[in-house]
Amino acid sequence: MQIVSVVQQKGGVGKTTLAINLAGELSRRGMRVAVVDADPQASAVAWAAPRKLGFAVKQELLSSGTVSQWLRNVLKQSSDVVVVDTPAGLGTVFRAAVDVADVILIPCGPSSLDINAARNTLASVSSMLRADARSEARVLMVPTRVDVQTPEGQQITDELGALGESISPAMSHDIYFVRAFTQGVSVSVGAPASKAAAEMQVLADLVLQQLGKAVA
Ligand SMILES: Nc1ncnc2c1ncn2[C@@H]1O[C@H](COP(=O)(O)OP(=O)(O)O)[C@@H](O)[C@H]1O
Ligand SMILES: [Mg+2]
Numbered sequence: 001m002q003i004v005s006v007v008q009q010k011g012g013v014g015k016t017t018l019a020i021n022l023a024g025e026l027s028r029r030g031m032r033v034a035v036v037d038a039d040p041q042a043s044a045v046a047w048a049a050p051r052k053l054g055f056a057v058k059q060e061l062l063s064s065g066t067v068s069q070w071l072r073n074v075l076k077q078s079s080d081v082v083v084v085d086t087p088a089g090l091g092t093v094f095r096a097a098v099d100v101a102d103v104i105l106i107p108c109g110p111s112s113l114d115i116n117a118a119r120n121t122l123a124s125v126s127s128m129l130r131a132d133a134r135s136e137a138r139v140l141m142v143p144t145r146v147d148v149q150t151p152e153g154q155q156i157t158d159e160l161g162a163l164g165e166s167i168s169p170a171m172s173h174d175i176y177f178v179r180a181f182t183q184g185v186s187v188s189v190g191a192p193a194s195k196a197a198a199e200m201q202v203l204a205d206l207v208l209q210q211l212g213k214a215v216a
Helices: 015-028 043-048 067-075 092-100 112-131 151-161 175-183 195-210
Strands: 002-006 033-037 056-059 081-085 103-108 138-143
Touching: 002 015, 002 092, 015 033, 015 043, 015 081, 015 103, 015 175, 015 195, 033 043, 043 056, 067 092, 092 112, 103 112, 103 195, 112 138, 112 151, 138 151, 138 195, 175 195
Parallel strands: 002 081, 002 103, 033 056, 033 081, 103 138
Antiparallel strands: none
16 A cells, blocks of 8 residues: 655645545555545545545544554555645644655646745655655646646746656646546546646546556
8 A cells, every 4th residue: 555645735736636536546456555644624624524535534633642543544445555645834844744645736826926835845745754764755736726827827836846846737727627626536536638627637647657657
């Protein structure tokens, strides 16, 4: 079992949207996947409430136990891949999610404020990984909610690229991502012909490569 953690110190950048739709795409490919919702706001759990996702979304709050208990609960999931969705911030949950991850996704919106937050988040992730000699975790920056019609949308990939980490192709600002939440599905299922679904396929390929798995 391998773990993909989605982290960002800033809220509203698309962590939950990324976590659910990545899991949705992997599930569509026939992989056994689960989402661990470590955010007390429980948005991923709410996404799953209509019971249409086709994979498990399990709430595991760190506040209810110790970090080691939380890690055990995450590792207990019987899946090929577990996607961990986290709250905003760089606190204990963030650290536990980075600790346990094989791949760390850092979503980043297109504004300067977003890029500052991504830079800070990456700095924290990098210092944690440097401090843990055993860690082979990979980091992938994911530009999200990008409108390529705007200069900001065009610049974000360059600015994120300057941070020196791997960067995925941008996820567009796309109403299908919003609608997927309303419908309780992932874009891969709810709008398979959409740009959003095509973008999730590219991201899933990249994540699988980073996990060292054959692209399904
Ligand atoms: N690529 C996107 N296109 C359009 N809206 C998006 C996209 N990603 C996220 N959103 C919307 O932005 C808001 C915040 O996203 P969310 O995934 O909840 O962020 P976070 O988990 O980081 O707080 C939600 O209303 C969501 O529907
Ligand atoms: Mg969220």
